Amino acid sequence: MKEELAQLFKDRYDDYIRMYKSRAGAQDVEDVVQEAFYRALYYKHTFNPALVPLEHWMSGILDNCLKDLLREKQNGSSMHDKLTEDSAIIESRGDEDFTKVLTKEIGKKSGDNKNALYLYFLCGYELREVHRVIGGSYNTIEVWTRRFKDMLRASYPEYKEQDA
Numbered sequence: 001m002k003e004e005l006a007q008l009f010k011d012r013y014d015d016y017i018r019m020y021k022s023r024a025g026a027q028d029v030e031d032v033v034q035e036a037f038y039r040a041l042y043y044k045h046t047f048n049p050a051l052v053p054l055e056h057w058m059s060g061i062l063d064n065c066l067k068d069l070l071r072e073k074q075n076g077s078s079m080h081d082k083l084t085e086d087s088a089i090i091e092s093r094g095d096e097d098f099t100k101v102l103t104k105e106i107g108k109k110s111g112d113n114k115n116a117l118y119l120y121f122l123c124g125y126e127l128r129e130v131h132r133v134i135g136g137s138y139n140t141i142e143v144w145t146r147r148f149k150d151m152l153r154a155s156y157p158e159y160k161e162q163d164a
Contacts, residue, residue, distance in 0.1 A: 001044040004054055009037055012055070016062060024066055032069055036062040050107055052118045059133045060123050098159050105152065116141045117148055 013033065021029045039061050040047075047057055099122070106117045116134050119125040120141075127145065131138045152159065 001047065002041065005037065005040055005044070008054055008058060012058075020062065020066060024069055028069055032062065032065045035068075036065045039065065051103070051122075052115050056115050056119065056133055060119065060125075063129070101152075101156055101159065105148070105155075112136060113144050116144050120145050121148070 016033045016036075017029055020032055024032045036058065040058060043061075047054065102121050106114055106121065109117055112134050116130050119130045119133060120127065125133070127138070127142055130145075131141050134141060
């Protein structure tokens with residue numbers, strides 16, 4: 001995992017700087033990107049390559065670092081506090097059994113469909129954010145999530161109240 005992150009750093013660092021410069025600001029963009037790679041190393045045990053590619057996982061971490069920076073600027077807190085297990089990148093959005101069902105069913109999908117469902121259902125991204133990360137057609141992503149919800153409702157009626 002460290003080797004893959006090192007390669008991603010080497011290959012995409014400048015791209016990430018360009019992508020986040022307008023949102024983080026010229027003075028803070030390098031801090032955001034470096035913090036994201038630090039968190040990726042810290043939480044490498046949470047990465048599941050069967051669910052999402054490394055670059056998409058990294059996009060979630062970058063977005064969280066940006067949110068933390070903006071929160072820091074707004075209220076004076078620090079995104080550089082010591083990381084703990086409570087700082088995990090992805091928090092459960094429902095009960096553990098339902099999260100296991102989501103993980104199992106999303107794992108059956110492939111390609112961008114799997115990535116979009118992972119970001120939407122497990123990471124809590126909004127559809128527009130999923131579209132920004134995945135690319136392609138917004139309508140396709142919307143259809144994937146709607147069909148997945150319908151499948152969940154039909155296959156797991158006991159969780160009908162919990163689906164996103």
